[in-house]
Amino acid sequence: MDHREIIQILNEKKKICLLIDASKYATILTNDSFKFEECLRIISKLTSDLRIINKILNKKSPKDKITSLTNILLQLYGCMLALTNGDVSQENSNDKNNIESNSIKFVKGKYGKPLLESSMPIKFSMTTDKLFSSMFLTKGLEDTEVGIDVANVINYCGSNCIDLFRDIFTEQEFNYLSTSPNATTELQKARLFTKYWSFKESYSKYTGEGLNCAFQKVNFGELTIEDDTTIKTYDLHDDIGLVLNFYSKWIDSNRVLTVCYKCSNDHKDNYIVHKRIDLRDVLNYLNGADIFD
Incomplete structure (x- = not known):
């Protein structure tokens, strides 16, 4: 997956749906505690909210832990792409170092819904099934929330x-x-x-x-x-x-x-772009290295 493609879709279409099926990584993340913990460390580098880590660890079954882990990684990945400066050229396709140094911050809405703390009009919603996670992400749609299930x-x-x-x-x-x-x-x-x-x-x-x-x-x-x-x-x-x-x-x-x-009069489309992405690509982008090597 070319991350710049997702950035470009967000810039042009203002919305995208991202999907991850983590089933092919379930065995290795269940049996290799080091790789699972490495994923947790990646999350902790990007956000200081320890409640996110605890939410993952409090899940009872290994599959539920992996599902929750994947969901948080996708949430961070999507928000990082949305926070980039919009230049999709190879030299400036993202500004990860700046984002990492500032750390991604989330706040809770009125009913506990997670919201990205940002001056930019970025909204997202998350949903999960067993070993599956999806994110509906919008950028530039003013005065609107979003939902996905x-x-x-x-x-x-x-x-x-x-x-x-x-x-x-x-x-x-x-x-x-x-x-x-x-x-x-x-x-x-x-x-x-x-x-x-x-x-x-x-x-x-x-x-x-x-x-x-x-x-x-x-x-x-x-x-x-x-x-x-x-x-x-x-x-x-x-x-x-x-x-x-x-x-x-x-x-x-x-x-x-x-x-x-x-509804938005400025951005009327006939469909929503769905992009399937690989958990490995998400981790490579967030971490800068392949933890599954």
Whole structure:
């Protein structure tokens, strides 16, 4: 992955979605404590917030530790790219030394959502699944928060799942989920439910409210199971006075990824660029050396 490509997309498109699947590094990071600790040291060099390290170490299972580790590394990587001076020439593709000396700082929003402490208009949102992490990153979109969520069909609990989570759906959504002619098989029902869930969660990430979000106030109507071919705009004016953009994409057979951000007249696009990056490339960029050699 050419890091300058990501910087250029941020400069031109103002937004990007970054994805990491760390599964191929799970064994080595589980069995080699030195390499895992080296990753922690890289994080500690970039931010003085020890709570980030503790958050990783407090995870119980090795997979959860690696997922959390990957998520933080991606968060730092994306923010470092966004903080560069915007010159994507080879000589000035980033200003890492300056960023490292100042250290990256995060603050908590009203509901605990992490925010980058910067004078630049940079916003991000993070989401994880097992050994998978994604970041929705924007630069230059004024006065807006962002949200992202990955949802997995394996978490669908069968036909009673819709009834079990009845209180998060509007009446229109619930009726469509229950009777949609486009979701007659169990797999189709699972995929449709999962997509709705991802939409709802991405909105809660946007507000920062998490599970305290008033999900039932947000009506997405009749969603399709397939990928969104364009960015969709939802007018939530009647309930909360807000117009938001959503873009959803199946990133593999089980997982759907949805992003959410406030509408901007200056930067209207038909899609969000998704870039898959390798954990090794992220660590090389942050550390300046390959720890897996």
